[in-house]
Amino acid sequence: MHRPLLIENARIVDPASNADFSGAVLVENGVIADIAQGALPGAPDKCRRIDAKGLVLAPGLIDMRVFTGEPGHEYRETLQSAGRAAAAGGVTSMLVMPDTQPVIDDGALVEFIARHAAATTCVNVLPSAAITKGTEGCELTEFGLLREAGAVCFTEGRKSLQSAAVMRAAMIYATNFDAPIVHLPLEASLAADGVMNAGPLATFRGLKGIAVEAETIPLDRDLQLALATGARYHAAQISTARAAEIAEAYKGRSAGVSVGVSINALCLNENDVGSYRTFFKLAPPLRSEDDRLALVEALRTGVIDTIHSDHDPQDSEVKRQPFADAAIGAIGLETLLPAALRLHHAGDVDLMTLLRAMTVRPAEILGLDAGRIARGAPADLCLIDPDYPWIVEEATIRSRSRNTTFENARMTGKVMLTIVGGKVVFEEDAAA
């Protein structure tokens, strides 16, 4: 086992208990052994002492939407390289999406992900499984067997279930295993061949738009079905003000529904597409500034539960294309927290709320014993300097792909130290 670890002089911020105090945390045998306000007496002599110098000690982040290239497209990203990026971003657990090649729709494949991740990856990898075989939207996968194999939730990843009947069947069946359905609402017939937010900007650029209704209609459908079936349903990510309104209306009526948002939707808008910049081609597309502001407000008021990176590595070959032909997606594990801190520094959302959306809320939704600083909890922690100034540089990105929406962005705040299961997996050079 690793040496015990004593983190002293930390500002401990734990959204699960709404606690924010200066104190110390003792980590032993992979779990949080003790917590104290002020100094912690009686720590073992042999332990490694880390002076946090007043920096924020938070639960490690849980990222609910991560794509890697493994299996199938390892040149884009492996679980190992994604894990390194995650560690550098303070992400201690990542939910990996099942739309790989092959699609994770069989127990053996879930076991492969879990086993391979344990052997290669320095953070916790949470496998998800497809809702339908091959994510083809027709036949349900073996929820029970997949659950036994370790699937944390069921999702179609980038895809969206078009059939209401299949969604209803999936929700009903998932309740047998109390398994959450995580789903991206997107009506394909309305999105059609759209590539960015529908509006004047798309018109001016000569690009086909994706209307707001392509998101709101299936979201409304899913929420109605979730209410009717009693299923645990998490809208993977929403992008519009109207979707936030719809979610708010349903959330008052069921504790089992929750909503996620990508950090990109909170920090960027359609104007960032600029002159056909394909790194900003995302699904759902970046929307208007009014939508972004509405999402920030929805996060602040708790309508939106979780923030994730939507980490989706794509190589330059598929990104260096005309906008309509380019691949969708951007990486984000390393920049998730620093970008979220922009909302904190801007005074839009307080630090506790931001951290809650990246720690204890994902843990609750996925039913994980994680995301909190408490005695006996897994020692997944990150030490954050909220005021550390730095610039995102392509050369230092740990991910195998470079398609970041924050290239050359000025950031305030960074993860200085990341601990997974009691082991230090990342330490910024400048850190204590």
Add this chain to the structure above:
Amino acid sequence: MARRQPEHPDGPKGAFLPFRHRHLLGIAQLNPVEIIDLIDRAEAMIPISRQQKTLPNLAGKTQINLFFENSTRTQASFEIAGKRLGATVMNMAVNTSSVAKGETLVDTAATLNAMQPDAIVVRHGSSGAVELLSQKVGCAVVNAGDGAHEHPTQALLDALTIRRHKGRLNGLTIAICGDIANSRVARSNLILLGAMQARTRVIAPKSLLPRGVEQMASEVFTDMREGLRGADVVMMLRLQNERASGKLIPSVREYYRFYGLDAEKLAHANADALVMHPGPMNRGVEIDPAVADGPQSVITEQVEMGVAVRMAVLDALLDKEGEDA
């Protein structure tokens, strides 16, 4: 500002502004003074083009026409324009269906660039593709149409044609009618005519009007007769046959009834209104043959002006000797 007198006796007379752009990717990159300057340059090219003379301005220079979409007319126009300026012109047709899309774009750009051309004229089916290509080559790039984005030389030749008949662009009421949503010709024209202080109107069924079009045009009409009232120029757009297959437009005959330009609808415009079409025309779909060939039509003249405009654009981009770097 440095001005240049063309040295050749047959060359365009008058002085023009140095063209400060490396590429012509769209009308949006030009300011009103530059637009007028390009139209002036094109006007000066008309006698050369008419007499089928050749200027030596681009002698020894290589122009590649790279067309990812078929367009006999535009390609021929650019080829003749280059040849009348003495350039060596090579045509490269790339059939997008036979090659993996896009992959070839950056690859093709690198390959062509290695052959050291002086200009590449590009047409591509994706908006922004020409700009992307321009970032990967060391020579001048002319956009000959990219997706539903821009077709700058078409807008310039339309403006030249209008100005020759009306003597001006500012203050004219110009109605653009048809598939606005999918038309790069409409976009480039709306930008150019807006910059020239013309009163622009778009006329189309709602299903062919893009969102936010009211930010690009002065007025938006769904009723063609209303939209044509008082118009000095009527620009018709080509309706792609696939649009009239029931998804956006129920049928061709319904479209023609409400948006086809016939003598009766044209009568709502000013008596001396010009009738224009970027070609190729669908006679009987968006325009009555009698109107297309009628006394108000300047459609053939547009084609002629196309060569002059393309000569002017190539000359402005390539013949920069003697100008301030």
